[in-house]
Amino acid sequence: MTAHLMFQPDQARQLQTCIHCGLCLPSCPTYMVTGREADSPRGRLVLMNSIDRHEWSDRSGHFVHIDRCLGCLACETACPSGVPYGSLLEQVRSFQRREVTPLKLGSRTILRWTTAPVLRRRLTRLLAWLQKLRLDRLAVRLRLLPRPLRMQLAGLPKLPAKSFTAAAEQRFEPRHPEGIHRETVALFAGCVMDSWFANVHAATVRVMQWNGYTVIVPAGQHCCGALHAHAGIDTATGAKGERVGDMSAFSQTGAAALIVNSAGCGAHLKHAAADGLPQVVDAVEWLVDNGLLPPVHKLPEKVTYDAPCHLFHAQKIVQQPEALLRAACENLIPLPESEVCCGSAGLYSLTEPDLSRQILGRKLAMLEKVDAEIVATANPGCQMQIQGGLKLDGQRRQVRHTLEILDAAYSLDETYRRVFAE
Amino acid sequence: MPLNDSLTRRFRKIVGRPNVDTGTAELLTFASDGLTLHQAAPECVVYPQSTGEVAAIVKACNRAGVPFVARGAGTGLSGGAIIDGGVIIQLSRMNQIIYLSADNRFAIVQPGVVNSYLSLQTRPYGLEFAPDPSSQAACTIGGNVAENAGGPHTLKQGVTLNHVLGQTVVMADGQVATFGGPYLAQTGPSFSSFLVGSEGTLGITTEVTVRLVPVAAGITTMLATFADPAGATDSVTAILAARILPSALEFIDQLCIQAVEAHLKVGFPTDAGAILLIELDTDDERSKGQAETIEALCREHGAIDFTLAQSEEERQKLWLGRKHVAGAMGKISPAYYTNDGVVPRSRLTDILQAVYRIAGIHKLKVANIAHAGDGNIHPLILFDPDTPDGADRALACSEDILAACLEMGGSLSGEHGIGLEKREMMARMYSGADLAHMRRLRNGLSPLGLLNPCKLLPEGARCGEVKNGATLPEGTWL
Ligand SMILES: Cc1cc2nc3c(=O)[nH]c(=O)nc-3n(C[C@H](O)[C@H](O)[C@H](O)COP(=O)(O)OP(=O)(O)OC[C@H]3O[C@@H](n4cnc5c(N)ncnc54)[C@H](O)[C@@H]3O)c2cc1C
Numbered sequence: 001m002t003a004h005l006m007f008q009p010d011q012a013r014q015l016q017t018c019i020h021c022g023l024c025l026p027s028c029p030t031y032m033v034t035g036r037e038a039d040s041p042r043g044r045l046v047l048m049n050s051i052d053r054h055e056w057s058d059r060s061g062h063f064v065h066i067d068r069c070l071g072c073l074a075c076e077t078a079c080p081s082g083v084p085y086g087s088l089l090e091q092v093r094s095f096q097r098r099e100v101t102p103l104k105l106g107s108r109t110i111l112r113w114t115t116a117p118v119l120r121r122r123l124t125r126l127l128a129w130l131q132k133l134r135l136d137r138l139a140v141r142l143r144l145l146p147r148p149l150r151m152q153l154a155g156l157p158k159l160p161a162k163s164f165t166a167a168a169e170q171r172f173e174p175r176h177p178e179g180i181h182r183e184t185v186a187l188f189a190g191c192v193m194d195s196w197f198a199n200v201h202a203a204t205v206r207v208m209q210w211n212g213y214t215v216i217v218p219a220g221q222h223c224c225g226a227l228h229a230h231a232g233i234d235t236a237t238g239a240k241g242e243r244v245g246d247m248s249a250f251s252q253t254g255a256a257a258l259i260v261n262s263a264g265c266g267a268h269l270k271h272a273a274a275d276g277l278p279q280v281v282d283a284v285e286w287l288v289d290n291g292l293l294p295p296v297h298k299l300p301e302k303v304t305y306d307a308p309c310h311l312f313h314a315q316k317i318v319q320q321p322e323a324l325l326r327a328a329c330e331n332l333i334p335l336p337e338s339e340v341c342c343g344s345a346g347l348y349s350l351t352e353p354d355l356s357r358q359i360l361g362r363k364l365a366m367l368e369k370v371d372a373e374i375v376a377t378a379n380p381g382c383q384m385q386i387q388g389g390l391k392l393d394g395q396r397r398q399v400r401h402t403l404e405i406l407d408a409a410y411s412l413d414e415t416y417r418r419v420f421a422e
Numbered sequence: 423m424p425l426n427d428s429l430t431r432r433f434r435k436i437v438g439r440p441n442v443d444t445g446t447a448e449l450l451t452f453a454s455d456g457l458t459l460h461q462a463a464p465e466c467v468v469y470p471q472s473t474g475e476v477a478a479i480v481k482a483c484n485r486a487g488v489p490f491v492a493r494g495a496g497t498g499l500s501g502g503a504i505i506d507g508g509v510i511i512q513l514s515r516m517n518q519i520i521y522l523s524a525d526n527r528f529a530i531v532q533p534g535v536v537n538s539y540l541s542l543q544t545r546p547y548g549l550e551f552a553p554d555p556s557s558q559a560a561c562t563i564g565g566n567v568a569e570n571a572g573g574p575h576t577l578k579q580g581v582t583l584n585h586v587l588g589q590t591v592v593m594a595d596g597q598v599a600t601f602g603g604p605y606l607a608q609t610g611p612s613f614s615s616f617l618v619g620s621e622g623t624l625g626i627t628t629e630v631t632v633r634l635v636p637v638a639a640g641i642t643t644m645l646a647t648f649a650d651p652a653g654a655t656d657s658v659t660a661i662l663a664a665r666i667l668p669s670a671l672e673f674i675d676q677l678c679i680q681a682v683e684a685h686l687k688v689g690f691p692t693d694a695g696a697i698l699l700i701e702l703d704t705d706d707e708r709s710k711g712q713a714e715t716i717e718a719l720c721r722e723h724g725a726i727d728f729t730l731a732q733s734e735e736e737r738q739k740l741w742l743g744r745k746h747v748a749g750a751m752g753k754i755s756p757a758y759y760t761n762d763g764v765v766p767r768s769r770l771t772d773i774l775q776a777v778y779r780i781a782g783i784h785k786l787k788v789a790n791i792a793h794a795g796d797g798n799i800h801p802l803i804l805f806d807p808d809t810p811d812g813a814d815r816a817l818a819c820s821e822d823i824l825a826a827c828l829e830m831g832g833s834l835s836g837e838h839g840i841g842l843e844k845r846e847m848m849a850r851m852y853s854g855a856d857l858a859h860m861r862r863l864r865n866g867l868s869p870l871g872l873l874n875p876c877k878l879l880p881e882g883a884r885c886g887e888v889k890n891g892a893t894l895p896e897g898t899w900l
């Protein structure tokens with residue numbers, strides 16, 4: 001028996017459940033683009049096995065293809081043999097960071113500036129100031145920056161004046177139109193979502209209240225660490241003092257559920273959340289599974305839905321977003337290849353700009369074919385990537401969180417507007 | 423022997439630098455296809471995008487005297503798409519549907535188009551590509567042509583051969599030839615047909631004109647449950663003897679059912695000895711009568727339950743279960759070998775009993791699926807590759823099963839091809855004269871013997887063995 005460099009015995013066994021059938025190939029976005037076996041799930045599993053079982057003097061060639069993996073988990077959905085690709089990938093990445101190549105400085109910097117509270121506040125202020133002076137548009141138009149950065153800038157939402165969470169716990173009472181009171185839930189605010197997508201949180205809270213739930217937003221929340229885990233960095237040792245992955249703010253809430261509205265965070269927390277926390281549930285999943293209050297009026301705009309990988313493939317939340325959007329929109333137009341990654345994938349658009357751009361290109365081409373004014377999705381990374389891509393591509397379409405769309409549909413009703421105008 | 427530098431330089435000129443792979447990691451991933459028993463890495467992989475590029479690559483290989491092989495998705499189950507040293511011409515980027523004529527019911531496609539993608543694109547026109555191998559989500563039309571692929575619905579519709587109207591082929595010497603055309607009625611002998619099923623040993627297909635058939639207007643899907651597998655196979659014979667030709671007639675035994683249900687929950691009865699999945703491509707009055715006859719015949723042969731799929735969703739689920747059987751084996755065994763024998767369908771019950779008996783002798787577990795209507799069996803022979811003789815025992819078991827098929831008047835392969843591991847058995851099926859003519863054809867079309875060498879025909883000592891791990895470090899896979 002050969003020794004294992006990287007995998008635990010049970011993981012090595014999981015790797016063996018890959019029977020090399022190749023059924024995962026066509027669903028892999030990197031394989032779609034390069035047509036290379038080494039850029040396919042099956043090829044990557046071969047490379048993982050090879051790294052695990054051999055003392056290669058130079059493993060860099062292997063890791064090139066591991067680096068190119070989006071971690072989108074479309075391969076898990078396609079695999080008839082149930083290969084747990086995602087967890088194997090995380091193990092490989094953390095081995096890589098420990099033993100082979102540390103995360104590049106640029107990526108580390110971005111991770112810190114987006115997930116560490118103090119730095120993020122500074123970055124947000126800087127970006128908001130750029131937006132106010134319209135310098136961001138100038139930078140995008142004048143091509144002053146490399147394309148991946150321009151795209152991020154173009155895709156940035158209008159930054160709110162302050163983040164959603166406050167110094168003290170906030171509590172929002174139910175506002176069900178018939179006065180019904182349902183469970184109390186806690187909202188996970190996250191890092192980037194909290195600072196840049198405060199309006200999505202506000203919409204989430206309103207629709208929860210309208211559906212009869214009490215929402216608490218604990219103070220002292222931290223980044224969940226999803227980005228770190230995907231990049232292979234151990235949060236316990238990696239980011240000192242930043243308390244990444246510290247979920248203690250939720251342990252005393254007594255909430256029926258820990259509601260997450262960002263697909264990436266939700267997928268990570270469902271896996272990694274410690275004991276003693278409320279059950280982690282995606283916001284759309286929660287609303288639909290527990291019976292959604294249908295909006296009185298439907299949005300007239302043409303809407304299409306791009307499924308975030310970490311909702312569709314990682315959390316297997318497939319039906320609910322569509323059910324919700326069908327209730328909220330008059331014209332829901334199916335998007336071909338909706339479940340194929342947009343190329344955002346955490347830091348991917350910055351670490352693998354060329355591939356990311358090609359993968360996004362495919363997505364934009366699909367969007368171009370579809371006659372929709374609004375693209376619904378449910379993950380900050382996807383939202384910025386697709387919005388940025390659309391802008392640089394000259395397509396005038398808005399990308400919105402699914403819950404913002406539901407909120408907008410509810411808002412067509414005067415009572416809803418009045419209740420929340422207070 | 424490292425590939426000479428001038429050849430790789432030539433390739434880079436033809437297809438551009440990024441489209442030539444020579445790195446250890448990249449080559450390693452091409453060391454096997456869907457059959458992991460054989461491992462042999464190429465020395466170079468080239469990704470062409472046009473017929474012209476393929477022709478130029480083939481010519482360069484000829485000039486350098488280096489062997490080469492075409493590869494689609496690498497889902498083949500007979501080691502067809504691997505080469506020990508030499509060049510893989512990887513066709514995954516030639517994946518465009520070039521032309522679609524809905525009125526005339528044909529399409530011209532590049533070889534790298536994925537089988538199910540083609541039907542996805544033609545279904546809005548009410549048409550589809552009939553051959554539906556279980557690997558259809560991934561395998562390519564080029565691979566289907568080379569292996570003459572079949573599937574559950576080829577019972578009525580016919581195999582790939584019946585759906586290829588014409589081909590553009592880069593011959594072994596690099597010349598480009600076009601055989602056949604978009605219409606069924608054609609002049610002269612059908613050279614295109616000659617190439618179908620030749621496992622990529624006579625030429626590299628770079629364009630295929632495929633026939634498209636109308637999507638069935640209605641469908642009746644039935645699930646018959648049996649306590650005894652023999653009851654299921656007897657029913658198959660009875661149904662076909664009653665002059666009913668279902669569009670599909672699939673046999674699935676208990677171990678397969680349990681593997682699928684453990685993972686997918688499609689609604690197969692886990693305590694059944696075997697099930698039959700039976701489909702008619704109509705749902706009118708006549709098919710109602712046929713379904714009743716089928717039910718009566720199944721019950722007569724011991725069916726303990728018989729149900730009709732009530733919705734399209736239920737039907738899709740049943741088929742999903744069927745198509746995932748092979749894949750689900752990974753859940754119950756670290757490795758398996760797929761046998762592909764064929765018997766006259768009146769001998770199905772006999773061969774199945776023989777399969778269980780032979781597996782018992784070899785002390786191996788075997789899970790059985792079969793395109794029962796075609797008499798094409800797929801015993802999945804489970805083994806542990808970490809025991810020293812695991813793979814050898816599985817192969818020996820498979821060989822005995824094939825010998826039993828031949829004894830019953832059957833053949834070595836229904837659809838997966840001969841490839842590497844079965845080629846020596848060809849001599850048991852064909853006479854010396856048969857084989858000599860096949861070899862003459864091959865030598866005539868591929869005089870240098872560089873195109874996909876060592877496959878299909880028994881080669882004796884001429885070819886050297888492609889051994890497990892011949893060019894790879896020990897334990898690379900398996
Ligand atoms: C889970 C599973 C289920 C399967 N079920 C079925 C089934 O139901 N029915 C069935 O028939 N098969 C089945 N197969 C086998 C396999 O999918 C088929 O043989 C398929 O046709 C191979 O296509 P491919 O693109 O993967 O070809 P590859 O594996 O890449 O190649 C197969 C052979 O074709 C040659 N080839 C490929 N492209 C060309 C070309 N353009 N020109 C010339 N030669 C070429 C290669 O050299 C090789 O010899 C199954 C396989 C798996 C893994």
Ligand code: SF4
Nearest residue numbers: 028069070072073075
């Ligand atoms: S996670 Fe996505 S990119 Fe990575 S191998 Fe799987 S399908 Fe491909």
Ligand code: SF4
Nearest residue numbers: 018019021022024079
């Ligand atoms: S589909 Fe699953 S078993 Fe098949 S090659 Fe991909 S990962 Fe392996």
